[in-house]
Amino acid sequence: MKKFILASLAACTVLYADTFMKPVDSYVVVGYNTDTCYFCNGKHHTGIDYSQNGSHKIVATNDGVVVKVGYNDGHDHGMGNNVIIKHILENGKVVYSTYSHLDSILPHIKAGYKIKRGEQVGVMGGTGYGKAHYWGRHLHFEMKIKPVTGSPLHGTYWGYTPYSADYHGYLNPNDYFGKVKVKEESDGKIQGIFQGAGSLVAPNDDCYGCNKDIVRLHKENGIGSIGVFQWKYDPNSCSHLDIYSDANLGEVVIKSKSWGNDYIHKAFKVKLQANKRVSLKPDDKWTTFAVMTKDALPVSSANLYAECKTESDVFYRGDRVSVPTTPVDVTYGYDWTGTGSLITRSNEPENAFGKEKDIANIRTVDGKNALTTFQWYADATCNEVVVSAGEASSYVYIQDLSIKKWNEPNTRWKKQNCTMLPCNVSVSEDGYYILKIGSLKNVYGTGAKTIKVSCTH
Numbered sequence: 001m002k003k004f005i006l007a008s009l010a011a012c013t014v015l016y017a018d019t020f021m022k023p024v025d026s027y028v029v030v031g032y033n034t035d036t037c038y039f040c041n042g043k044h045h046t047g048i049d050y051s052q053n054g055s056h057k058i059v060a061t062n063d064g065v066v067v068k069v070g071y072n073d074g075h076d077h078g079m080g081n082n083v084i085i086k087h088i089l090e091n092g093k094v095v096y097s098t099y100s101h102l103d104s105i106l107p108h109i110k111a112g113y114k115i116k117r118g119e120q121v122g123v124m125g126g127t128g129y130g131k132a133h134y135w136g137r138h139l140h141f142e143m144k145i146k147p148v149t150g151s152p153l154h155g156t157y158w159g160y161t162p163y164s165a166d167y168h169g170y171l172n173p174n175d176y177f178g179k180v181k182v183k184e185e186s187d188g189k190i191q192g193i194f195q196g197a198g199s200l201v202a203p204n205d206d207c208y209g210c211n212k213d214i215v216r217l218h219k220e221n222g223i224g225s226i227g228v229f230q231w232k233y234d235p236n237s238c239s240h241l242d243i244y245s246d247a248n249l250g251e252v253v254i255k256s257k258s259w260g261n262d263y264i265h266k267a268f269k270v271k272l273q274a275n276k277r278v279s280l281k282p283d284d285k286w287t288t289f290a291v292m293t294k295d296a297l298p299v300s301s302a303n304l305y306a307e308c309k310t311e312s313d314v315f316y317r318g319d320r321v322s323v324p325t326t327p328v329d330v331t332y333g334y335d336w337t338g339t340g341s342l343i344t345r346s347n348e349p350e351n352a353f354g355k356e357k358d359i360a361n362i363r364t365v366d367g368k369n370a371l372t373t374f375q376w377y378a379d380a381t382c383n384e385v386v387v388s389a390g391e392a393s394s395y396v397y398i399q400d401l402s403i404k405k406w407n408e409p410n411t412r413w414k415k416q417n418c419t420m421l422p423c424n425v426s427v428s429e430d431g432y433y434i435l436k437i438g439s440l441k442n443v444y445g446t447g448a449k450t451i452k453v454s455c456t457h
Contacts, residue, residue: 026054080127
């Protein structure tokens, strides 16, 4: 009996948890490439039809990126509401899965959205040709070599082909279920464009830059966006932070460190849907952290919020997964090294860091130049600042010193005429401004480790 069981197990196909999975918990009513079904009429079925007599929850067959969302608009060629997802296999080959006749598609499922294996795409339906119930409720599921609703090769057909479905560029899903894995992404080194800086430097005051703040992110073509914050820990009024957005940012990576540390202390990735919060604990009394979208924003702009919370408040873990603590790559040869704040409207003492002066780290760890950032609230008491090396008798060579208002896109940066610190920067209007300072590695000067920004009065 024991030998029989072992022989039976050896004959079975091993199903791996991270291989392609069936898109719905239901049974098959029409198989792949069959030409003998009721509707086939001698033509070959291009996918697998799943019955309504089971779950109606349609899920992604594996990790991937949504590349197309089609709707039941009368020009759908009978496919109704449908979604196409791109998958990169372990061998580097690209395949696509399609989900058709859906009754509805989840609102956040848009082109560019990174989706996880088993994550819901929509609800089973019978949509097609612009009608809500043209077909009986079922899922028509396909796998193919191109991101198209119809056939990828040798003519354009929908649902059925005159010759073998393989000939027309379709793939047999049964060759993937439980057998093939997708390529794991490297989350350690993610590039993005720096968009803005925020501050939480006076936790006992209620103002932007004090116990809460906003960074405005803007869409960049083909690359993610980055917002950074500086945060002063207070055990009574700001023991942890909540981070959230008013838009679906998809998967983001959050990396944090002590303000004076050269190395990232902790890093994780998490899905940040609209108004869904994720919480962050401090690395030190002063913590700096960056929030990076892994892909270009799905909208033209979005607000990224950070708010002080206390021990009694809920700590939101979300679906975070640790990633390597590599530097924050802000492209163009720069790594982000730190951020500082001048929030003159706070009630902190005038000589307090974060009020009318602050310092930020400029040391990088992987051979790149340093991008250091500051947020500055300008008013009548501080409409000019001096940017200098943080250490006495030191100098810093500058490749870029620029300023913009906190909510402006990157096309509005105004580069200052400055090649070596110190340099002065002034504004004519009150409000929140962002400074970015790009300094050259290995020519920081004798003993230079930080940059200092302070009001000139």
